[in-house]
Amino acid sequence: MSNKLLKIEDLELSFKMYEGLSYVLKKINLELHKGEKVALVGESGSGKSVTTKLILGLLNQKNVTKKGKIIFNDKNILNLSQKEFKKIRGNNISIIFQDPIAALNPVFKIKDQFYEVNLNNKPMSKKESFFIASKALEKVSIRDPERVLESYPFQLSGGLAQRVVITMAMINKPELLLADEPSTALDVTIQNQALDLMHDLTQETNTAVLLITHNMGVVRKFAEKVYVIFRGVIVEEGTKDQVFKNPGHPYTKALLNSIPKLTNNQLPKFDEDSPDYAAIAKYTHR
Amino acid sequence: MIEVKNISKKFIIKSNIVQALDNISLKIEESDCFAIVGESGSGKTTLANIILGIYNQDNGEVWLEDSLLSSNRSLNLRKLIQFVQQNPMSTLNPKKTIYNTISLPLKIHKIVSNDKISDRVEKLLSYVGLDAEFMHRYPDTLSGGQKQRVAIARALASEPKVLILDEPTSALDVIVQSKVLNLLLNIKNKFNLTYIFITHDLSVVKNIANRVLVMNKGKIDEFGKTMEVFSRPKSDYTKTLIRAIPTVTDEEDEIKPK
Numbered sequence: 001m002s003n004k005l006l007k008i009e010d011l012e013l014s015f016k017m018y019e020g021l022s023y024v025l026k027k028i029n030l031e032l033h034k035g036e037k038v039a040l041v042g043e044s045g046s047g048k049s050v051t052t053k054l055i056l057g058l059l060n061q062k063n064v065t066k067k068g069k070i071i072f073n074d075k076n077i078l079n080l081s082q083k084e085f086k087k088i089r090g091n092n093i094s095i096i097f098q099d100p101i102a103a104l105n106p107v108f109k110i111k112d113q114f115y116e117v118n119l120n121n122k123p124m125s126k127k128e129s130f131f132i133a134s135k136a137l138e139k140v141s142i143r144d145p146e147r148v149l150e151s152y153p154f155q156l157s158g159g160l161a162q163r164v165v166i167t168m169a170m171i172n173k174p175e176l177l178l179a180d181e182p183s184t185a186l187d188v189t190i191q192n193q194a195l196d197l198m199h200d201l202t203q204e205t206n207t208a209v210l211l212i213t214h215n216m217g218v219v220r221k222f223a224e225k226v227y228v229i230f231r232g233v234i235v236e237e238g239t240k241d242q243v244f245k246n247p248g249h250p251y252t253k254a255l256l257n258s259i260p261k262l263t264n265n266q267l268p269k270f271d272e273d274s275p276d277y278a279a280i281a282k283y284t285h286r
Numbered sequence: 287m288i289e290v291k292n293i294s295k296k297f298i299i300k301s302n303i304v305q306a307l308d309n310i311s312l313k314i315e316e317s318d319c320f321a322i323v324g325e326s327g328s329g330k331t332t333l334a335n336i337i338l339g340i341y342n343q344d345n346g347e348v349w350l351e352d353s354l355l356s357s358n359r360s361l362n363l364r365k366l367i368q369f370v371q372q373n374p375m376s377t378l379n380p381k382k383t384i385y386n387t388i389s390l391p392l393k394i395h396k397i398v399s400n401d402k403i404s405d406r407v408e409k410l411l412s413y414v415g416l417d418a419e420f421m422h423r424y425p426d427t428l429s430g431g432q433k434q435r436v437a438i439a440r441a442l443a444s445e446p447k448v449l450i451l452d453e454p455t456s457a458l459d460v461i462v463q464s465k466v467l468n469l470l471l472n473i474k475n476k477f478n479l480t481y482i483f484i485t486h487d488l489s490v491v492k493n494i495a496n497r498v499l500v501m502n503k504g505k506i507d508e509f510g511k512t513m514e515v516f517s518r519p520k521s522d523y524t525k526t527l528i529r530a531i532p533t534v535t536d537e538e539d540e541i542k543p544k
């Protein structure tokens with residue numbers, strides 16, 4: 001049995017828009033092994049979230065064209081039917097969506113949304129599900145899980161909603177966890193706990209995590225491998241140390257130079273006219 | 287500029303009482319970049335909602351200069367304080383194009399004459415680094431960071447005096463973040479605006495705010511000049527918070543409180 005869990009090969013995506021075709025992913029290649037912690041970082045609008053949507057089979061509108069392969073457990077899943085995707089989504093792959101409030105159903109209480117997720121795992125009573133959910137929420141420092149479970153999404157703070165979504169995504173111990181900005185609404189202490197929980201999951205159940213974030217400090221803390229994406233092109237890949245200590249691509253260098261630092265009192269200045277980073281060849285560390 | 291006096295607010299969910307704000311008082315001076323940081327669920331967004339008149343407080347008062355602010359306030363007072371909400375994806379109307387979203391405040395507050403609206407929308411989008419092409423798109427075709435920038439452009443449209451920004455750049459890469467924040471600071475200086483900046487990104491706070499308020503469990507934990515709070519934090523909670531900041535260099539870790 002191979003250790004490879006996910007292999008994305010020459011993945012292309014375009015949307016047909018009013019103004020014409022818009023190419024969003026241009027031959028992306030990316031790999032995750034079982035239990036591996038990989039970060040995908042890069043420009044806003046570069047194609048990170050759509051990549052996760054393709055992995056989950058969520059982009060099926062008429063104006064979408066996709067090419068290439070997404071191989072999950074040795075099987076190309078790019079063009080699976082919705083029925084087959086539904087099986088994978090509940091059990092093998094889960095996602096923490098970028099906007100937690102939007103990810104939750106506004107008209108159901110949190111406890112009912114947990115019930116649905118828990119049923120994916122095994123049949124159980126509502127009471128049992130409430131108990132399981134409440135225990136899991138305590139692990140992300142929620143002091144009053146009963147109140148949170150009895151709430152509707154709009155009654156939660158940004159960070160509470162985000163912790164609910166994180167817990168739901170982890171509760172069934174998926175093989176692959178897609179974490180799209182999982183910690184932006186969390187204060188830094190709870191953020192560390194959330195990262196620790198994701199780390200524990202990789203140790204306990206060999207879950208692989210694809211972490212998408214703009215917070216480079218979080219990447220430095222969590223990831224083993226890093227992919228850098230710019231305008232639909234992977235411009236650099238390497239281990240965390242390689243990318244942070246010896247960035248090779250000019251975009252990665254610009255990115256690292258723009259991080260606001262605790263040692264400064266002023267934001268870093270930015271280049272008004274930056275080069276077309278996408279045209280500069282990909283840098284792969286050996 | 288803004289004075290908050292003894293504000294309290296609780297919510298009740300099925301016999302559970304949540305004391306979201308517990309007797310909070312603070313003063314925000316004109317042209318402050320006033321940061322509010324702290325525990326998730328400590329009442330930051332609730333405070334913003336009360337200042338804006340979206341929620342009613344249980345106790346206390348909010349003053350904007352010499353006007354007492356209540357939840358039914360005049361259109362003019364409404365225009366003066368604008369809000370960029372925490373979750374731009376769920377706050378943009380999915381049925382409206384970006385053009386309609388941004389032009390609405392221009393029309394309501396009669397900021398420019400009708401024939402100039404389109405130009406102004408384009409200008410506001412350019413402020414946040416989006417081309418005119420975005421005007422005709424709907425929110426669900428935008429990335430997280432693109433929506434966040436639309437929300438900032440919409441808030442700037444009505445030419446407010448006070449801008450409350452709730453996690454305004456969390457969905458932006460650090461390069462775009464630096465552009466947007468520099469731009470917000472330029473606009474602030476140019477029009478003498480006051481910012482209330484709510485965020486979990488303490489490195490950003492260190493670099494842009496002049497004063498910072500740390501909240502914990504509905505109460506004020508610590509308050510002071512940014513430099514002082516970061517170099518000599520007094521409360522244990524603030525120390526814990528600063529120690530937990532994810533950093534990218536060893537030098538940053540060295541200046542954290544022991």
Ligand SMILES: Nc1ncnc2c1ncn2[C@@H]1O[C@H](COP(=O)(O)OP(=O)(O)OP(=O)(O)O)[C@@H](O)[C@H]1O
Binds near residue numbers: 051430432
């Ligand atoms: N349904 C859609 N129709 C048309 N264009 C789309 C659609 N969804 C996304 N896009 C475009 O595809 C590009 C990539 O979007 P995506 O959401 O993947 O960005 P991202 O890397 O996640 O950015 P962010 O960091 O801002 O969240 C963006 O330019 C976006 O405007």
Ligand SMILES: Nc1ncnc2c1ncn2[C@@H]1O[C@H](COP(=O)(O)OP(=O)(O)OP(=O)(O)O)[C@@H](O)[C@H]1O
Binds near residue numbers: 185297325333
């Ligand atoms: N409309 C509401 N109904 C019930 N409870 C609410 C409502 N709004 C907020 N709360 C609760 O009040 C508390 C404070 O929420 P608030 O949104 O102000 O926190 P916050 O400091 O902004 O947190 P975060 O950093 O997570 O966004 C939370 O426990 C939240 O669940």
Ligand SMILES: [Mg+2]
Binds near residue numbers: 098
């Ligand atoms: Mg995204």
Ligand SMILES: [Mg+2]
Binds near residue numbers: 330
């Ligand atoms: Mg909030």
